Amino acid sequence: MPRTEAHVVARDGAAAARAGAASVLSRLVVAVLGWIGTVVVVRALSPAEWGQFSFVFGLLGLLVVFTDLGVGRVVLHRLIDDDPHTVRATATSFVMLRALLGVVGYLLALGYVIALDSQREVVLATATAGLVVVFATPSHALSVLYQSRHRMGYVAAVDVAGQIVQVASIVAAALFAPILLVLVLPAVLKEIVVLAAKYRGATSDNGLGLRFPRTVDLALWLTFLREALPMSIGYGLIFAMVKSDLLVVEACGTFEDVGEYSVAYKFADVLDLVTVAAMTPLTTLLVAAWPAAPREFAARSRQGVVALSTICACAAAAFVPVADSVLSLLYGSEYRVAADAARLLVLASTGTALVLVGIAVLAAAGRHRDYPWIAAVGLTLNIGADIVVVPSWGYDGAALVSVGSSALTAALVWAVVAGSSGVRSSFPLRAVATLAGITVAVVGLGTVLVRYVWWPAVPVISVALLVAAAVLTGVLRELTTLVREARS
Numbered sequence: 001m002p003r004t005e006a007h008v009v010a011r012d013g014a015a016a017a018r019a020g021a022a023s024v025l026s027r028l029v030v031a032v033l034g035w036i037g038t039v040v041v042v043r044a045l046s047p048a049e050w051g052q053f054s055f056v057f058g059l060l061g062l063l064v065v066f067t068d069l070g071v072g073r074v075v076l077h078r079l080i081d082d083d084p085h086t087v088r089a090t091a092t093s094f095v096m097l098r099a100l101l102g103v104v105g106y107l108l109a110l111g112y113v114i115a116l117d118s119q120r121e122v123v124l125a126t127a128t129a130g131l132v133v134v135f136a137t138p139s140h141a142l143s144v145l146y147q148s149r150h151r152m153g154y155v156a157a158v159d160v161a162g163q164i165v166q167v168a169s170i171v172a173a174a175l176f177a178p179i180l181l182v183l184v185l186p187a188v189l190k191e192i193v194v195l196a197a198k199y200r201g202a203t204s205d206n207g208l209g210l211r212f213p214r215t216v217d218l219a220l221w222l223t224f225l226r227e228a229l230p231m232s233i234g235y236g237l238i239f240a241m242v243k244s245d246l247l248v249v250e251a252c253g254t255f256e257d258v259g260e261y262s263v264a265y266k267f268a269d270v271l272d273l274v275t276v277a278a279m280t281p282l283t284t285l286l287v288a289a290w291p292a293a294p295r296e297f298a299a300r301s302r303q304g305v306v307a308l309s310t311i312c313a314c315a316a317a318a319f320v321p322v323a324d325s326v327l328s329l330l331y332g333s334e335y336r337v338a339a340d341a342a343r344l345l346v347l348a349s350t351g352t353a354l355v356l357v358g359i360a361v362l363a364a365a366g367r368h369r370d371y372p373w374i375a376a377v378g379l380t381l382n383i384g385a386d387i388v389v390v391p392s393w394g395y396d397g398a399a400l401v402s403v404g405s406s407a408l409t410a411a412l413v414w415a416v417v418a419g420s421s422g423v424r425s426s427f428p429l430r431a432v433a434t435l436a437g438i439t440v441a442v443v444g445l446g447t448v449l450v451r452y453v454w455w456p457a458v459p460v461i462s463v464a465l466l467v468a469a470a471v472l473t474g475v476l477r478e479l480t481t482l483v484r485e486a487r488s
Contacts (some may be wrong), residue, residue: 006486008366009268012246014107015232017099021154022152022153023152023155023156023277023278023281024274024277024278025156025160025275026155026157026159026160026272026277027157027276027277028270028274029160029163029271030090030159030163030273031269031270031273031274032162033160033163033164033166033167034163034166034167035266035270035330036347037166037167037170037186037261038164038266038331038347039331040167040170040171040174041053041060041170041183042259042263042331042335043174043331043332044173044174044178044183045178045180045183046462047122047256047259047260047334048254048256048259048450049180049428050137050254050255050259050262051250051254051255051256051258051259051262051426052121052122052125052255053125053180053183053184053259054246054258054259055122055246055250055255055258055264056113056122056125056126056129057129057184057187058243058246058247058262058345059109059112059113059126059247060109060126060129060130060132060133062240062243062247063106063108063109063133063242069473070405074457075090075094075144075224078090079091079144079145079148079265082262083284087210088210088211088212088215090220091143091202091210091212092212092215092216093216093217093221093224094144094220094224095138095141095142095212096138096216097140097141097221097224097225098138098140099137099138099139099141101137101486102133102134102135102136102138103136105133105134106130106131106133106134108122108310109126109130109133110126110127110130112120113126121180121181122466124181125180125181125184126187127182128181128188129184129187129188131188131191132187132188132191132286135188135191135192135194135195136191136194137193139191139194139195139198139384141197142195142199142202143198145202145208145210145335146201146202146208146395147206147281147283147284148284149181149316152281153207154201155198158194158197158198159194161193161194161197162190162191162193162194163190164296165186165189165190165193165267166186166187166189166190166390167186169185169186169189169190170183170186173186174183175386177266178413219331221295222294222370224381225434237281240379241375241378241382241405241406241409244379244382244383245261245382245390245398245399245401245402246258246384248383248386248387248390248398249261249358249390249394249395249398251451252388252390252391253385253394253395256361257394257395257477260335260337260338260341260395261338261341261395261398261399262474263269263327263331263335263338263342264327264338264339264341264342264343264345264395264399265342266342267319267323267326267342267345267346268342268345268346268349270347271311271312271346271350271353272349272352272353273317275308275311275312275349275353275356275364276350276356278304278307278308278311278364279304279356279357281362282300282304282357282360283363283364284299284301285300285358285360286300286360286364286365287364288384289364290365290366291365295427297364298426299461301357301361301426301427302427302428302431304357304360304428305354305357305426305428305431305432306431306432306435306475307351308353308354308357309350309354309381310435310470310475311353311437312349312353312469313350313435313436313438313439313466313470314466314467315346315349316346316347316350316443317439317442317443317446317459317462317465317466318459318462318463319342319346319351319452319459320343320346320347320443320446320447321443321446321447321449321450321451321457321458321459321462322446322455322459323339323340323343324336324339324340325450325455327339327342327444337469338395340396340399341395341396341398341399342399342401344396344399345402346402347403348399348402348403348405348406348407350405350406351406351407351410352406352410354399354410354413354414354432355409355410355413355455358410358414358417358427358467359413361417361426362413362416362417362420365420367416367420374409374412374413374416377409377412378405378406378408378409378412381405381408382401382402382405385401385404385405386398386401388399414427431474433476434470434473435470435475438466438469438473438475442462442465442466442469443464445462446458446459446461446462447462449462
């Protein structure tokens with residue numbers, strides 16, 4: 001494979017580190033702002049209305065199975081081509097395909113709530129909030145264009161600006177019209193703002209400088225879908241495995257249960273946002289390194305695993321000991337009952353992060369057909385266990401099932417990676433095992449400390465102890481190469 005300018009940019013570790021840092025930072029800011037908005041919504045609505053709100057957006061979140069189809073990862077190969085015609089044709093066809101999938105996803109969501117004979121308020125809220133999917137799907141397609149050039153700083157700024165607009169709109173709605181149908185509108189407004197800003201940046205000379213043709217190459221759609229189909233099945237089933245328990249809880253319980261479980265999910269969602277942000281530059285590096293540089297490919301994989309494992313370990317050390325107090329402070333004492341579920345879901349997010357890195361490794365190496373069956377096994381076990389456990393244990397049982405299914409799926413994905421020629425030596429088992437042991441010890445110590453130390457100090461102490469122990473045991477040595485490249 002020739003080392004074109006686009007390939008050189010895509011393999012630039014320093015640029016990837018900057019893009020990753022910008023993405024992670026923006027995700028954290030967006031998460032904090034999102035938390036503020038969630039707190040306002042929770043306190044503005046009754047528990048039942050909050051449950052309806054959570055059900056609607058949980059359903060819309062599941063639609064990524066249909067609206068993504070893994071196409072973004074396939075087109076990265078074409079977007080790092082130096083032929084301007086190829087890039088323009090790929091970008092146009094990709095964005096328009098994602099726009100069409102967004103409309104299909106919207107119709108699926110609306111059809112689902114109508115088929116369930118849901119309450120009128122839920123149907124109307126879905127019809128309104130579902131517009132998020134229509135606007136967000138092509139918006140995410142534009143993000144892939146920025147990703148191909150490690151230009152995620154602009155996307156990060158736009159996402160933060162959009163979230164500020166959403167929070168401000170939520171506060172205004174809570175003050176003047178605190179009803180379900182009005183409180184779903186800010187999410188739609190945010191996606192409109194973000195989509196417009198991303199498109200302007202993509203077409204401006206100071207941005208990506210793309211000129212989208214007026215015609216769409218339908219043959220490229222068939223190429224994208226054919227190449228992405230195995231990947232889309234795998235990613236779709238993985239995402240469904242992570243989020244399907246919310247629908248089981250709704251089917252077996254009440255909207256109040258859904259609301260409490262959704263509050264528990266907020267903390268895992270923040271961790272998942274950080275994971276997705278970190279995966280963006282990592283995926284580009286993996287795609288660019290394969291197959292020309294197998295050693296670099298394996299090194300990138302190990303760095304990604306260690307980085308995300310460390311982030312997840314710090315989150316667990318900071319949150320698990322003080323979950324009860326955090327939920328009470330942010331959402332009110334009535335949601336304290338969801339603390340155990342929140343702890344378990346944060347742990348489950350660690351398994352999900354490892355799953356996503358493993359799938360990215362296989363996808364970048366062109367092994368799209370190696371993991372859909374793993375995702376099918378994980379989803380089947382997750383739903384089957386939820387159906388058995390949730391009626392007796394409620395959403396705590398669903399959270400426990402999530403921990404087991406994510407861990408099992410991660411083990412299966414990396415077993416496939418280990419058995420694939422050319423992508424071996426991609427998982428730092430010793431470092432991850434050591435980090436897991438340190439995390440268990442620190443979480444145990446933090447749980448004891450919270451009885452004797454002012455609780456806001458416990459997360460700081462726990463994270464400091466975890467990082468110090470990780471450094472002393474050499475767990476972070478896999479990151480030294482990335483740090484050197486970022487400084488050079």
